[in-house]
Amino acid sequence: xxxxxxxxxxxxxxxxxxxxxxxxxxxxxxxxxxxxxxxxxxxxxxxxxxxxxxxxxxxxxxxxxxxxxxxxxxxxxxxxxxxxxxxxxxxxxxxxxxxxxxxxxxxxxxxxxxxxxxxxxxxxxxxxxxxxxxxxxxxxxxxxxxxxxxxxxxxxx
Numbered sequence: 547x548x549x550x551x552x553x554x555x556x557x558x559x560x561x562x563x564x565x566x567x568x569x570x571x572x573x574x575x576x577x578x579x580x581x582x583x584x585x586x587x588x589x590x591x592x593x594x595x596x597x598x599x600x601x602x603x604x605x606x607x608x609x610x611x612x613x614x615x616x617x618x619x620x621x622x623x624x625x626x627x628x629x630x631x632x633x634x635x636x637x638x639x640x641x642x643x644x645x646x647x648x649x650x651x652x653x654x655x656x657x658x659x660x661x662x663x664x665x666x667x668x669x670x671x672x673x674x675x676x677x678x679x680x681x682x683x684x685x686x687x688x689x690x691x692x693x694x695x696x697x698x699x700x701x702x703x
Contacts, residue, residue: 584629
């Protein structure tokens with residue numbers, strides 16, 4: 547029983563450490579990409595702990611349920627004080643859905659830039675929505691994904 551509890555705690559710790567390192571990597575990627583002189587704000591989007599919970603959250607967001615992060619992003623952008631905003635979190639799908647929902651919820655045009663680390667192909671839907679609302683959406687490539695995909699490919703000799 548103690549071994550099982552220890553292994554569970556180890557898996558949870560390693561999982562959280564991995565997620566935290568990915569978030570830190572995303573923050574660094576966003577900071578490097580930002581060359582604007584205005585202050586860069588970041589918001590960390592919480593994601594559910596399981597794939598089933600994440601799918602349920604994404605479904606609820608797709609039908610219009612506003613999350614706290616969405617409301618915060620909307621308020622920050624509409625205040626006019628935030629010109630640059632980075633969105634980071636443990637789940638790329640939740641980050642993209644949150645950005646989409648926040649941009650869609652804007653009541654007026656804003657002059658701001660949103661940075662998000664994601665695959666370009668996953669953000670096609672929100673690109674046009676962002677431009678309609680005056681938001682410059684900067685999609686940054688996933689460094690970790692590209693590294694892992696090249697590592698798994700056989701090397702030509």
